[in-house]
Amino acid sequence: xxxxxxxxxxxxxxxxxxxxxxxxxxxxxxxxxxxxxxxxxxxxxxxxxxxxxxxxxxxxxxxxxxxxxxxxxxxxxxxxxxxxxxxxxxxxxxxxxxxxxxxxxxxxxxxxxxxxxxxxxxxxxxxxxxxxxxxxxxxxxxxxxxxxxxxxxxxxxxxxxxxxxxxxxxxxxxxxxxxxxxxxxxxxxxxxxxxxxxxxxxxxxxxxxxxxxxxxxxxxxxxxxxxxxxxxxxxxxxxxxxxxxxxxxxxxxxxxxxxxxxxxxxxxxxxxxxxxxxxxxxxxxxxxxxxxxxxxxxxxxxxxxxxxxxxxxxxxxxxxxxxxxxxxxxxxxxxxxxxxxxxxxxxxxxxxxxxxxxxxxxxxxxxxxxxxxxxxxxxxxxxxxxxxxxxxxxxxxxxxxxxxxxxxxxxxxxxxxxxxxxxxxxxxxxxxxxxxxxxxxxxxxxxxxxxxxx
Numbered sequence: 001x002x003x004x005x006x007x008x009x010x011x012x013x014x015x016x017x018x019x020x021x022x023x024x025x026x027x028x029x030x031x032x033x034x035x036x037x038x039x040x041x042x043x044x045x046x047x048x049x050x051x052x053x054x055x056x057x058x059x060x061x062x063x064x065x066x067x068x069x070x071x072x073x074x075x076x077x078x079x080x081x082x083x084x085x086x087x088x089x090x091x092x093x094x095x096x097x098x099x100x101x102x103x104x105x106x107x108x109x110x111x112x113x114x115x116x117x118x119x120x121x122x123x124x125x126x127x128x129x130x131x132x133x134x135x136x137x138x139x140x141x142x143x144x145x146x147x148x149x150x151x152x153x154x155x156x157x158x159x160x161x162x163x164x165x166x167x168x169x170x171x172x173x174x175x176x177x178x179x180x181x182x183x184x185x186x187x188x189x190x191x192x193x194x195x196x197x198x199x200x201x202x203x204x205x206x207x208x209x210x211x212x213x214x215x216x217x218x219x220x221x222x223x224x225x226x227x228x229x230x231x232x233x234x235x236x237x238x239x240x241x242x243x244x245x246x247x248x249x250x251x252x253x254x255x256x257x258x259x260x261x262x263x264x265x266x267x268x269x270x271x272x273x274x275x276x277x278x279x280x281x282x283x284x285x286x287x288x289x290x291x292x293x294x295x296x297x298x299x300x301x302x303x304x305x306x307x308x309x310x311x312x313x314x315x316x317x318x319x320x321x322x323x324x325x326x327x328x329x330x331x332x333x334x335x336x337x338x339x340x341x342x343x344x345x346x347x348x349x350x351x352x353x354x355x356x357x358x359x360x361x362x363x364x365x366x367x368x369x370x371x372x373x374x375x376x377x378x379x380x381x382x383x384x385x386x387x388x389x390x391x392x393x394x395x396x397x398x399x400x401x402x403x404x405x406x407x408x409x410x411x412x413x414x415x416x417x418x419x420x421x422x423x424x425x426x427x428x429x430x431x432x433x434x435x436x437x438x439x440x441x442x443x444x445x446x447x448x449x450x451x452x453x454x
Contacts, residue, residue: 026199028206043100050104061077078204079115098138139184140176146202152192192393204412215270219256249319275329276320280340282423289342310363332365338425346356372425
């Protein structure tokens with residue numbers, strides 16, 4: 001599909017006026033050749049592999065920015081889930097691998113490195129357990145490493161033992177970085193139905209079905225969609241609104257396709273997927289919440305919010321798949337509270353609560369994302385939050401996730417400040433009626449009947 005000069009000119013207007021950007025170019029790397037029983041030897045091999053393979057990633061991305069005039073906000077690396085390559089490692093603490101990943105990422109100049117991860121939806125190996133035990137320390141002593149654990153899938157059900165383990169791990173990770181606004185927990189996500197080609201953090205990892213090296217690109221553009229809708233008449237029908245979103249998503253995706261194609265050619269690696277996710281930033285106007293309000297919801301979180309978000313997510317996907325044959329990852333609309341100025345306002349005003357956010361996750365790209373909760377929230381309550389989200393994902397055959405940040409020593413109504421893309425998070429109230437029995441039952445939530453599709 002040819003990309004015309006007129007399309008490029010229109011895209012440049014989106015960049016200069018409406019916050020359009022390429023949110024990330026993520027280089028996915030296979031680390032399976034780095035295995036070794038000595039963790040220090042393995043850490044060196046991981047560092048060497050990453051620095052060699054990603055040597056040209058940042059210079060290439062910066063050259064593309066200059067040539068096409070489209071900002072690339074983040075350059076990232078994702079790697080094979082670390083638990084999968086540490087089966088032979090004798091050490092109990094896998095932090096040295098995370099430190100090698102962090103050091104390599106800094107050496108090549110990327111913003112984040114993902115893949116300190118484990119997939120335990122049906123059960124945990126000894127290596128998986130080591131990784132989960134290592135997360136709090138690993139995220140405390142590294143700056144740019146992100147971690148994810150997949151605890152559920154439609155095919156396997158929910159590993160309730162892993163959910164309980166991760167509820168406690170989230171708290172331990174927050175405590176380990178309590179002096180830095182609990183930033184460690186902001187780099188940790190718990191998944192159901194995690195995808196293997198996601199370019200976005202904190203959940204990116206390089207899946208087992210991927211090539212040795214792949215470029216995945218994540219596009220953004222909520223400001224562009226908001227601008228289009230703000231200029232539509234108040235009496236425009238929902239059908240007309242959906243068509244306008246589709247047309248805009250098509251244009252945004254074309255910009256991403258252009259960048260992805262060029263990045264792949266110049267780096268000499270396979271072009272992976274294009275993730276068209278409306279990923280907001282704290283900047284005014286670059287907000288998914290404000291898109292919902294432009295559609296006509298009084299304030300994000302009010303009645304009608306879930307319906308408007310469902311329509312938005314569907315229209316974005318429909319527009320995106322027409323613009324690229326490689327749309328994948330998550331693709332849709334993200335609703336991270338701390339990263340969206342409109343979401344922050346809605347949470348602070350009381351229009352948006354945790355329960356409404358959970359309802360919204362049924363129809364958006366992922367789940368409860370970047371939500372600060374009181375520091376004394378019990379592990380049973382966090383277990384329940386993760387289990388509820390996992391159930392939504394498993395039953396509806398979609399990706400869901402939980403990235404909550406227990407604000408150690410702080411209460412609802414206060415704020416955590418992360419800065420940059422992570423923004424600031426108002427601490428939200430958590431329902432205190434989780435009980436003490438459900439979280440301790442253990443076992444496995446069986447796969448639902450709709451998993452039997454063979």
